[in-house]
Amino acid sequence: MNQSNNRRSFLKKTTAMLGAFSANSIFNELHAAEWDNLEKTYHGRDAVEMASNEDYWAVIQQGYSASTAPIVMLNNGGVSPSPIVVQQAVERFNQMTNLGPSYFMWQILDQGRENLRESLAKLGGCSPEEIAINRNATEALVTVIYGLDLQRGDEVIGSHQDYPNMMQAWKQREMREGIVYKQLDFEFPIEDDEQIVRAYQNAISPKTKIIHVTHVVNWTGQIMPVQKIARMAHQKGIEVIVDGAHSYGLLEFNIPDLEGDYFGTSLHKYLSAPIGSGMLWVKKEKISKVWPLICAGDPKSGDIRKFENLGTRSFPIEQGIGEAINFHNAIGTKxxxxxxxxxxxxxxxxxxxxxxxxxxxxxxxxxxxxxxxxxxxxxxxxxxxxxxxxxxxxxxxxxxxxxxxxxxxxxxxxxxxxxxxxxxxxxxxxxxx
The missing domain is CATH 3.90.1150.10 (Aspartate Aminotransferase, domain 1)
Known part of the structure; x- marks a missing residue:
């Protein structure tokens, strides 16, 4: 076979291989048969009952190189290690990219983004047209924080228990533009939803435009009653931004059911996607009003993809997310x-x-x-x-x-x-x- 035929054959194989959602996915190569048998064994078992089944989880553990690491990693709330299939996907796509970056990035790997968008949306129980793929929760949420039109004197309510990058973004807007950033102070744990909702409600004034709430508080693990806060806020004409860095890929919920207007998350925490991957959700009718962080076209477009412009980015990391979704779905969120x-x-x-x-x-x-x-x-x-x-x-x-x-x-x-x-x-x- 001559060199030209070799190249065509290679491109055909790489195109067929592309995407974690094909029969050629790395997850299928490494786990499908064994995990299918495992699922048949435990099919129909209650999730709470399965939580303590060490035989089942021993198989899952083998999918992570971190399970045999020389340290005991108990800071998964910072960054979770990826399963072996995700690591291999990133390595494989990185090697492919470096055969010819401008071709393989834009002509091959970039074509897998829509399938990925659909899979992330399915996991989040929302429309793909509301999902933008980015690098982390900070990028997702700061896109919204900086992208909303607010006037001098408009008020935003957050808390001292929110994530520092988001707090600093609001403080920067306060310094530069004269908005008013109010911060509540909670002493967790709190086992009373109404106490939390009242704290936000009591801070509202006629000038309040936004409530920023963290779904799972990074510092203590407190799960916040986001839906109740959002319903209260919407009754008063206030929008709600939800920081879901520690909830997506771990807790079983649909993003729209939280009833927020904006939601950002990191995928490299409990979804175990490649390090440096994240996601933004914006309610469809709100997309056009949010200015993109990096503009590459009509900033008032209603297309969620306007939030994905970063110039050159890591396509291998992005495409590795798909294998993390495969791994996650094989276990099941609940x-x-x-x-x-x-x-x-x-x-x-x-x-x-x-x-x-x-x-x-x-x-x-x-x-x-x-x-x-x-x-x-x-x-x-x-x-x-x-x-x-x-x-x-x-x-x-x-x-x-x-x-x-x-x-x-x-x-x-x-x-x-x-x-x-x-x-x-x-x-x-x-x-x-």
Missing amino acids: RKEERVRYLKDYWATKALEIPKLKLHTSLKKEYSCALACISIDGLSPSEIYSQLIKLGKIQTSPIALGKLNVVRISPHVYTKISDLDKLVECLSKISKG
């Missing part, structure tokens, strides 16, 4: 949610028996899932963090935020029960000094 909640409850319940240790997260399922945080009397977060590294090579996240001085612990589906037993053992030793 099953994943219940497993991760089970893991959090497993270690947290045991940790409550440790002297001098305090849990700062509710154990009621309505108010937490993956993230929980602890403190130990007499020790700073950094001291606890350092001791966990020293004693057990356990990676967590120390947090010092106002009155909140805690260590955040966040397992994932690849986390082993033995890892959590080690965590509890180390916490017990640390508390004893």
Whole structure:
């Protein structure tokens, strides 16, 4: 076969391979047969019942290289490791790209974006025409924060427990444009939806235009009553921005059912997509009113794709998202949610028996899932963090935020029960000094 035929054959194969949603997906290559048999074995089992089935989850764990890492990774609330299939997809697409970037990026890989958009929308229970693919929750939410028309004196209500990048974006608008940024201060855990809703309601004035709310609070894992807040806000003509960085790909919900107007998330947390991937959802009728962060056409267009212009970007990372969706769907959102909640409850319940240790997260399922945080009397977060590294090579996240001085612990589906037993053992030793 001559060189020309070789090249045509190669391009045909790469085109057929393109996209995680084809028969040639890496997930199908590595997992389909085994996981199909696994699903047949456990078909119809309740998700809560399956949460403690270690035989099932042992198979899932094998899909992550992180399950055999030399450290115990319990900071999945920061960035989750990707499954092996996702890593391989990014590597494969990166190698393909570097055979001829301007061709393979724009003519081959870019053609897979619409299938990806549809799959993300299906997972979010919304229209593909409301989904933009980007790099993280910060980019998604700042696009909206900077893109909304607000006038001097208009008010925005957020909280001191929102994510710093979003708070700083609002503060920048306050400094530059004279909007008023109000911040509530919560002491979590709170196990009363109405108390939270009232806090936002009581902060509203005739000048309030926006409420910014975090679905799952990054610091403590508190699940916020977003739908109730949004309904209250809409009755007063106020729009709602939802930070879903820690909820999409973990909790079972449809984005429109939250009843917000805008929603941004990172895909490299509990969806386990490639590091540096995210998503923006904008209610269809709101798209045209939001200015894009980087303009490449009509800024008042009603096409959600106007928010995807970044110039040259990482197509391999973008296309790797598809394999993460395959991996996620093979487990199922509800099953994943219940497993991760089970893991959090497993270690947290045991940790409550440790002297001098305090849990700062509710154990009621309505108010937490993956993230929980602890403190130990007499020790700073950094001291606890350092001791966990020293004693057990356990990676967590120390947090010092106002009155909140805690260590955040966040397992994932690849986390082993033995890892959590080690965590509890180390916490017990640390508390004893």
